[in-house]
Amino acid sequence: MRDFSDDILALSLNTATLGHNLDGFGAGLSPEQVVDECAARGYGGITFWRRELGGRAHEIGRRVRNAGMQVTGLCRTPYITGRDAGTMDDIRCSVDDAAALGTEILTIVTGGSQPESKGVLESQRILADRVAAIAPYAADRNVKLALEPLNPMFGGNRTCIMTVQDAISVCDIAGCENVGIAVDVYHVWWDANLEESLGRASGRIFGYHLCDWLEDTSDMLLDRGMMGDGVADLKSIRKWVEGSGYDGPCEVEIFSAANWWLRPPGEVLDEIVRRFKTVC
Ligand code: ZN
Numbered sequence: 001m002r003d004f005s006d007d008i009l010a011l012s013l014n015t016a017t018l019g020h021n022l023d024g025f026g027a028g029l030s031p032e033q034v035v036d037e038c039a040a041r042g043y044g045g046i047t048f049w050r051r052e053l054g055g056r057a058h059e060i061g062r063r064v065r066n067a068g069m070q071v072t073g074l075c076r077t078p079y080i081t082g083r084d085a086g087t088m089d090d091i092r093c094s095v096d097d098a099a100a101l102g103t104e105i106l107t108i109v110t111g112g113s114q115p116e117s118k119g120v121l122e123s124q125r126i127l128a129d130r131v132a133a134i135a136p137y138a139a140d141r142n143v144k145l146a147l148e149p150l151n152p153m154f155g156g157n158r159t160c161i162m163t164v165q166d167a168i169s170v171c172d173i174a175g176c177e178n179v180g181i182a183v184d185v186y187h188v189w190w191d192a193n194l195e196e197s198l199g200r201a202s203g204r205i206f207g208y209h210l211c212d213w214l215e216d217t218s219d220m221l222l223d224r225g226m227m228g229d230g231v232a233d234l235k236s237i238r239k240w241v242e243g244s245g246y247d248g249p250c251e252v253e254i255f256s257a258a259n260w261w262l263r264p265p266g267e268v269l270d271e272i273v274r275r276f277k278t279v280c
Helices: 031-041 057-066 088-101 121-140 164-174 194-199 234-243 265-279
Strands: 011-014 045-049 070-075 105-108 144-147 179-184 205-210 250-252
Touching: 011 070, 011 265, 031 045, 031 057, 031 265, 045 057, 057 070, 057 088, 070 088, 088 105, 088 121, 105 179, 105 205, 121 144, 121 164, 121 179, 144 164, 144 205, 164 179, 164 194, 194 234, 205 234, 250 265
Parallel strands: 011 045, 011 250, 045 070, 070 105, 105 144, 144 179, 179 205, 205 250
Antiparallel strands: none
C-alpha cells in the first residue's frame, strides 16, 4: 500500500469539492484559478465537470499540464439508461470533451432503470450494450470509460448499478478493454462484500474517489464528509483497491452544500492535504 504521509503526488481534486458541479454553489473560481491553487499546494491532478469547460477543453487541459499536473478525469457522460438517458450523439460529445481535455478517464453515472422495466438486470444489460457500442469510439480517442456504482439509495432515477459486483458484471457483459470501474468510497463503504468484489476487479479499476460517510448525514446527495470525519474505513478500502492493482490518482470528491462549499477554497484545499497525508 502506498505511503502518502509525505507524498501527495497521487492526490487529485475533483472540482465538485469546491461546489463546481451545481449552479449557485461554491466560490466560483475559474478553472485557471483552481489550477493555480492546486499546483501551489502540490496536488498531482484535477478532475473537472463538463459544465466548467465552456468550449475551452484544450486550453484548460494544457494549463493543467503546464502547471505540472495531470487532468485525472472528466465528469461525466450523460445518463446511458433510464428515462433521462442521453442520445448516443450526446454520449460521443462527452468522449470528445475528455479527449480535448487530454484525460484518459471519463466517468459514467449510468442513469436509472429503463422505462417499463422492473428491478435492475434488464437495465444493466441495456447499459452494457450501449457502453459496448460507445467503447470503440472512446478507445480511438484514448479514453477509458469508468462505470461508477452508486449507493443503492440512488437506484431508480440515477443508477442501475449499486455495487462493485454490479459494475464488474456490466464490464463482463460489455467485454471491452477500455470499460472499467470508478470506486467511490461514498457509494461502496457499506458493502460487507467489498473486499471480495474488489479482489475480482483486478485491472478494471480506473478511478478511486475519496470523501467520507457522515454518521448523521443530513442530505443524501449534498452532505458528504471530509475524509476522517465519518465512518468509512478509508485505509482498508484503499488497501483493497490497490491490492487489485490500482496505482492511480485518489480523487477527492466532496459534495457539501452546508459545510465545505461555504468555506474559502484555500482552506478546503489545505485541509484536504492534511487529511490525505494522515487518514486516507
Ligand atoms: Zn465519485
